[in-house]
Amino acid sequence: MSTQHSRAAARLLVAPSVVLLFLWMIVPLAMTVWFSFLRFNLLMPGTREWIGFLNYEFFLTDPAFFAAVANTLAIVLGVLAITIVGGILFALLLDQPFFGQGAVRLLMIAPFFVMPTVSALVWKNMFMNPVNGLFAWLQKSVGMAPHDWLATTPLLAVIVIVAWQWLPFSTLILLTALQSLDEEQREAAELDGAGALARFRYIVLPHLSRAITVVILIQTIFLLSVFAEILVTTNGGPGTDSTNLAYLVYAQALLQFDVGGASAGGIVAVVLANIVAFFLMRMIGRTLEG
Amino acid sequence: MARRTTLPRKLGVTALAWGIGFLVFFPILWTVLTSFKTEAEAVASPPSFLAFHWTLENYAEVQERSDYFRHFLNSVVISLGSTVIGLVIAVPAAWAMAFQPAKRTKDLLMWMLSTKMMPPVGVLVPIYLIFRDLGLLDTRLGLTIILTLIDLPIIIWMLYTYFKEIPGEILEAARMDGADLWNEIVHVLTPMAVPGIASTLLLNVILAWNEAFWTLNLTAAKAAPLTAFIASYSSPEGLFYAKLSAASTMAIAPILILGWFSQKQLVRGLTFGAVK
Amino acid sequence: MGSIVLEKVEKTFGEVTVIPPIDLEIGDGEFTVFVGPSGCGKSTLLRLIAGLEDVSAGRVLIDGRDATDLAPAKRGLSMVFQSYALYPHMSVRANIAFPLKMAGMTAHEIDAKVTAAAATLNLTDYLDRKPKQLSGGQRQRVAIGRAIVRQPSAFLFDEPLSNLDAALRVQMRLEISELHHQLGTTMIYVTHDQVEAMTMADKIVVLNKGRIAQVGSPLDLYRRPDNLFVAGFIGSPKMNFVTGPVAAAHGAHTIGVRPEHLAISADGGDWPGTVGVAERLGSDTFLHVDAGDLGTLTVRAGGDVGFRHGDRVGLTPDPAAIHRFDDKGMAIR
Numbered sequence: 001m002s003t004q005h006s007r008a009a010a011r012l013l014v015a016p017s018v019v020l021l022f023l024w025m026i027v028p029l030a031m032t033v034w035f036s037f038l039r040f041n042l043l044m045p046g047t048r049e050w051i052g053f054l055n056y057e058f059f060l061t062d063p064a065f066f067a068a069v070a071n072t073l074a075i076v077l078g079v080l081a082i083t084i085v086g087g088i089l090f091a092l093l094l095d096q097p098f099f100g101q102g103a104v105r106l107l108m109i110a111p112f113f114v115m116p117t118v119s120a121l122v123w124k125n126m127f128m129n130p131v132n133g134l135f136a137w138l139q140k141s142v143g144m145a146p147h148d149w150l151a152t153t154p155l156l157a158v159i160v161i162v163a164w165q166w167l168p169f170s171t172l173i174l175l176t177a178l179q180s181l182d183e184e185q186r187e188a189a190e191l192d193g194a195g196a197l198a199r200f201r202y203i204v205l206p207h208l209s210r211a212i213t214v215v216i217l218i219q220t221i222f223l224l225s226v227f228a229e230i231l232v233t234t235n236g237g238p239g240t241d242s243t244n245l246a247y248l249v250y251a252q253a254l255l256q257f258d259v260g261g262a263s264a265g266g267i268v269a270v271v272l273a274n275i276v277a278f279f280l281m282r283m284i285g286r287t288l289e290g
Numbered sequence: 291m292a293r294r295t296t297l298p299r300k301l302g303v304t305a306l307a308w309g310i311g312f313l314v315f316f317p318i319l320w321t322v323l324t325s326f327k328t329e330a331e332a333v334a335s336p337p338s339f340l341a342f343h344w345t346l347e348n349y350a351e352v353q354e355r356s357d358y359f360r361h362f363l364n365s366v367v368i369s370l371g372s373t374v375i376g377l378v379i380a381v382p383a384a385w386a387m388a389f390q391p392a393k394r395t396k397d398l399l400m401w402m403l404s405t406k407m408m409p410p411v412g413v414l415v416p417i418y419l420i421f422r423d424l425g426l427l428d429t430r431l432g433l434t435i436i437l438t439l440i441d442l443p444i445i446i447w448m449l450y451t452y453f454k455e456i457p458g459e460i461l462e463a464a465r466m467d468g469a470d471l472w473n474e475i476v477h478v479l480t481p482m483a484v485p486g487i488a489s490t491l492l493l494n495v496i497l498a499w500n501e502a503f504w505t506l507n508l509t510a511a512k513a514a515p516l517t518a519f520i521a522s523y524s525s526p527e528g529l530f531y532a533k534l535s536a537a538s539t540m541a542i543a544p545i546l547i548l549g550w551f552s553q554k555q556l557v558r559g560l561t562f563g564a565v566k
Numbered sequence: 567m568g569s570i571v572l573e574k575v576e577k578t579f580g581e582v583t584v585i586p587p588i589d590l591e592i593g594d595g596e597f598t599v600f601v602g603p604s605g606c607g608k609s610t611l612l613r614l615i616a617g618l619e620d621v622s623a624g625r626v627l628i629d630g631r632d633a634t635d636l637a638p639a640k641r642g643l644s645m646v647f648q649s650y651a652l653y654p655h656m657s658v659r660a661n662i663a664f665p666l667k668m669a670g671m672t673a674h675e676i677d678a679k680v681t682a683a684a685a686t687l688n689l690t691d692y693l694d695r696k697p698k699q700l701s702g703g704q705r706q707r708v709a710i711g712r713a714i715v716r717q718p719s720a721f722l723f724d725e726p727l728s729n730l731d732a733a734l735r736v737q738m739r740l741e742i743s744e745l746h747h748q749l750g751t752t753m754i755y756v757t758h759d760q761v762e763a764m765t766m767a768d769k770i771v772v773l774n775k776g777r778i779a780q781v782g783s784p785l786d787l788y789r790r791p792d793n794l795f796v797a798g799f800i801g802s803p804k805m806n807f808v809t810g811p812v813a814a815a816h817g818a819h820t821i822g823v824r825p826e827h828l829a830i831s832a833d834g835g836d837w838p839g840t841v842g843v844a845e846r847l848g849s850d851t852f853l854h855v856d857a858g859d860l861g862t863l864t865v866r867a868g869g870d871v872g873f874r875h876g877d878r879v880g881l882t883p884d885p886a887a888i889h890r891f892d893d894k895g896m897a898i899r
Contacts (some may be wrong), residue, residue, distance in 0.1 A: 023404050024439045113315070176557040246503075254418070262415050266413065
């Protein structure tokens with residue numbers, strides 16, 4: 001298949017994609033870097049002066065920054081924990097024979113197709129609202145005081161909403177992986193005297209490791225940038241209790257119109273994401289090779 | 291584990307699985323039910339599940355007051371447009387990488403995926419300013435361009451994994467059989483590639499339909515797709531549960547149905563063939 | 567007609583030489599088998615002839631015409647692939663018709679030829695099925711059908727039987743040989759299975775690490791291997807090799823004796839040993855005899871030979887059938 005001119009043609013076919021992605025990677029990022037060294041506020045037109053690392057100094061010493069980093073990590077790790085543990089349990093359950101497997105699969109996967117703004121608003125108003133929400137009604141009907149999710153545990157509320165959206169994804173992927181497990185392997189382990197728990201630990205879990213890795217990779221990409229769910233539920237508040245990096249930069253840019261500061265924040269977010277990506281890619285590389 | 295299942299066990303699993311499925315699905319079901327209630331019934335305590343006065347007036351009102359169909363059309367144009375443009379750019383690239391792999395192809399693919407790792411806030415400011423200066427803010431065109439760019443790596447990856455599964459020997463056989471490039475493409479490649487392209491299209495329309503960073507930040511009233519339209523219910527209309535539910539139901543129903551149809555390809559597509 | 571000549575054909579991938587310059591002549595109507603262990607370059611050689619790979623140097627002549635730079639389709643060859651490479655979206659009929667359609671034949675002609683090919687290959691009842699609905703053997707026949715309809719000057723087979731089970735393999739082997747007799751067309755057949763090579767070929771080309779180890783008729787190779795590699799590769803069970811003083815006594819570095827050329831007796835004999843495993847096939851018995859310093863030797867004996875595990879025996883090689891090799895592994899004649 002490898003003749004000379006077909007290879008040249010191949011390069012030509014790949015070129016548009018590479019050029020577009022390269023521009024998309026480089027141009028805006030370079031602008032962000034440039035802006036991050038300027039005093040540049042949209043409310044003060046005309047002032048664009050070089051101020052060195054001042055924007056970074058402000059951003060990195062802002063207590064909101066540390067809160068945002070912590071919240072970003074809490075969202076990523078919290079959602080990953082819920083979706084992976086829950087996903088494995090659900091997948092194990094759905095892998096058993098039962099009546100109506102197809103229908104239950106459809107029910108389970110549905111939340112993944114719900115747009116973030118809808119799921120956030122539905123949860124915020126119809127479930128977590130301390131007066132009219134279903135949770136409040138449930139608590140009241142057993143004689144408890146209703147819990148005000150968004151006011152007292154806003155970060156948890158965001159994690160719950162996002163986890164609900166991603167749980168179907170991990171469940172479906174882990175279930176698919178589970179179904180590809182060679183039945184003979186399980187039987188061999190059974191004959192070797194492995195109990196259900198040992199079979200899970202030594203046969204099922206290693207078999208799932210590839211799928212789990214994929215789930216972590218894909219979800220992390222999206223979870224690092226959770227935005228809409230915060231915007232329409234808590235607006236990052238109260239205070240900065242549910243502000244993550246994405247939301248913090250957004251607030252700096254489009255609410256305070258501080259282009260310089262927001263750019264510095266954006267660069268910090270890029271750097272942090274790259275650190276995470278670096279470890280992630282190494283992990284993925286190892287798992288996917290083998 | 292298809293063997294040694296007793297009926298009671300199977301019934302037990304059935305009950306548990308349906309229970310969990312119902313709980314996971316419940317928020318959607320509740321939204322759909324609420325959309326048929328009056329505002330008063332929507333916030334009634336205790337809540338009524340089925341025994342309420344069913345009405346369609348919320349749907350009529352959503353359309354009338356906020357022009358739902360325009361936002362629906364925006365969503366269709368933007369998600370379909372960005373996906374189709376993405377495919378036009380990606381099909382040749384994925385094709386070449388799958389069938390003419392060079393030494394660097396693997397690295398190139400990884401690099402493309404890594405562009406997805408860049409958090410959108412990293413480029414929010416310049417994109418916003420560029421859009422403002424070019425008059426692309428709150429336009430379908432602008433949003434379509436952005437979604438094409440952010441979806442491109444995913445589209446290329448999905449297509450690549452589908453194309454990769456077309457055995458190279460088939461193409462060689464066609465060549466031996468006397469097919470020139472044109473006939474190879476028309477009679478052999480296209481029929482074999484179409485299923486992969488179709489499921490890439492479907493999955494990507496779903497992803498683009500639900501994209502909620504750029505759509506929220508780059509649109510206002512005019513070009514807002516459904517994601518941004520719903521966000522406007524954040525307050526104070528959000529307190530009108532029945533109308534919120536009607537708007538939500540209309541926003542998710544089309545894509546939910548598409549999603550259900552595509553669920554067979556979903557896992558394979560979204561994990562780039564790593565999980566089958 | 568279908569003579570194929572390779573002149574100093576060479577294939578390199580960057581720094582790596584896969585095929586050092588090779589000269590080879592394949593006569594019109596010959597059934598030639600390329601055989602060798604995996605990685606010996608036999609498939610690459612076939613693909614060079616097909617035009618699916620560019621030759622790095624040298625010339626490929628088909629019917630005396632220089633085909634080195636011709637596209638695969640223009641060489642007048644057809645090929646049966648290891649995976650069959652059937653078009654999954656086309657019916658059996660459309661698969662077989664495809665090369666004819668590409669050649670621009672009329673629907674009427676195509677129909678006649680497909681029907682005839684299907685009849686030859688017992689595929690008439692399956693013409694409207696998709697490849698997915700066929701068994702391995704049937705798919706194989708469709709692939710062959712697609713190859714024969716265009717009446718090529720030569721057929722190329724790339725390990726066509728390796729995906730079939732043992733019984734089917736034997737049957738398809740016969741069918742392909744029969745087809746060769748019917749059509750009389752040149753065939754080049756690649757396999758790693760020396761039994762296929764022995765049973766089907768007019769001419770065998772044994773390849774080792776990209777080089778031709780020996781070319782000849784099956785019995786030629788069997789009786790007069792040029793070197794240790796061919797001696798060890800052709801024949802089943804393998805030829806026994808003995809080195810050391812015993813070989814030196816025959817004026818060689820290594821001597822080789824085929825299992826059927828070792829006589830076995832309860833006492834006496836040149837080489838004493840102990841019977842290990844005895845494999846009884848009914849018609850024959852293969853005895854694995856531990857002959858001390860000489861190593862384990864395989865002996866082919868009659869089906870009802872009485873020796874059992876642990877018996878002491880003596881082995882005597884047929885002096886006329888001892889192959890002698892020098893220290894470079896080349897035959898001494």
